[in-house]
Amino acid sequence: MNLRKYCFFYKIFLILLGTACVFAAHLIAEEPLRCNTCKKLIPSDREYIVSQNKCYCSRECFVQSLPVCTICGKRSFTGGIYALDHSFFACPECMKKPRCFACQIPADGQKLPDGRVLCPGCTRTAVVDPVRAQSIFNEVRDEMRFSLGIGTNHPIFFSLATPEMLHKLSGTRSNFINEQGLFKYEAEVERVSTRDFLGRKTGETLYKKGETSRIYVLDYLPKLHMQYVIAHELAHDWMTAHYPGIRDPAVKEGFAEYIAWRYNNFHKRSSLNRRIETNPDPVYGEGFRRIRRIAERDGFEGLKRYLEFKSKQNQK
Ligand SMILES: [Zn+2]
Ligand SMILES: [Zn+2]
Ligand SMILES: [Zn+2]
Ligand SMILES: [Zn+2]
Known part of the structure; x- marks a missing residue:
């Protein structure tokens, strides 16, 4: 999801x-x-x-x-x-004309080896260099932490990915979906039981070990576009760390879209937000509008209470 x-x-x-x-x-x-x-x-x-x-x-x-x-x-x-x-x-x-994979505008663009078309406007800032991508990632992570209050401290593995890689990693079969980023979290859970002096079991604790968080972002995205895709994926990381177990896809994706939208607003990039705002998708678009309504009504603290409730709901 x-x-x-x-x-x-x-x-x-x-x-x-x-x-x-x-x-x-x-x-x-x-x-x-x-x-x-x-x-x-x-x-x-x-x-x-x-x-x-x-x-x-x-x-x-x-x-x-x-x-x-x-x-x-x-x-x-x-x-x-x-x-x-x-x-x-x-x-x-x-x-x-074929449509630019990034901005979706029909264009006489350059054709990438994997068949994607990139328009001249998007080509100007397209990110393909892994070192440059990593520094953009670090910058967005800092901005999220210090300006939006959405930050985690654990290491996150970051990498650019081709559409093929991203598709394999996400494990979906749909061909309708236009994937641009992916957050993957994995942890091994170890059950450790406590025993009394007779060896009888007195309790059990779950320990998470080998936690890994990974973010993959599609290569060749224009810089500003890549930044909000990173913001979206970092929102998933933050939610997983603070409110684990939420399964409702409209809450997960809606929250991530809402944070990406706030990130764009923070940079006064409202033109990038029109697509988020008008997205007719029932998960991404409707989810975003639902989360934004809660945040506008109850503030960010209210939104956190909602996530807390959603997270507990699934842990029963
Ligand atoms: Zn374009
Ligand atoms: Zn024309
Ligand atoms: Zn997402
Ligand atoms: Zn006239």
């Missing part, structure tokens, strides 16, 4: 040019009309364009009202698609 997944649903934007009718204004000129683009009054003896219940004084003004494709920069006459988080608008031609 430590997967990050994003669903990209789109709002389809259609311009039916057939309905952009040209009227002879003098037939219906009762009230003065205003051009929706230039806001000038349309003289009653002039023809104008109506599209989607809006009036335009000229073809130029109508064209200016059409959305600009984020990818090719041209205005689209034939509709297109808005990403749900409004990170892009793509014309039908550009929608055919």
Whole structure:
């Protein structure tokens, strides 16, 4: 359940040019009309364009009202698609392009050996060097500890991973999921019993030994993106250390997404948060919104009480 997944649903934007009718204004000129683009009054003896219940004084003004494709920069006459988080608008031609694996925007990007496509924008800060990745990890861990109060002291093994590695490590069979990071915790539990002088058992204590915490993050992610994936995985580490045993995936992933969201807010990167906020996924998106509601209503202390309750619930 430590997967990050994003669903990209789109709002389809259609311009039916057939309905952009040209009227002879003098037939219906009762009230003065205003051009929706230039806001000038349309003289009653002039023809104008109506599209989607809006009036335009000229073809130029109508064209200016059409959305600009984020990818090719041209205005689209034939509709297109808005990403749900409004990170892009793509014309039908550009929608055919392969999507950047990191930002999901269709692009003429570079093709990585494993088949992923990376757009020019994401390529600029993509992290592939393990040493650089480790220093980014250390930096995020410090920021989490000192600025967000989410810190643990045990060693955490950190490594970049290819999609194939990440998929194997996470042990899922789904092909729908877009995995970007993984937190793995393992511990051996040893039962030690105490006995009295006759050798009778008087009690039993569970000792955890050989605890290991590992975080893997997908390689080639752009730096800012990698940072919040790390923040998400560190939130799992913190929760495991303080509130073990929570099984509800919406609480686990919702909390991790909430911490990643706070991390982005701390850096004033609200554009990165739109995807978290609008994610329609029932675990990640709904979980995030549930956790945020609790935090906004009861504060972080209240959220901790909720986690405490969830953790105890499963230990019975
Ligand atoms: Zn997660
Ligand atoms: Zn106009
Ligand atoms: Zn385009
Ligand atoms: Zn990209």
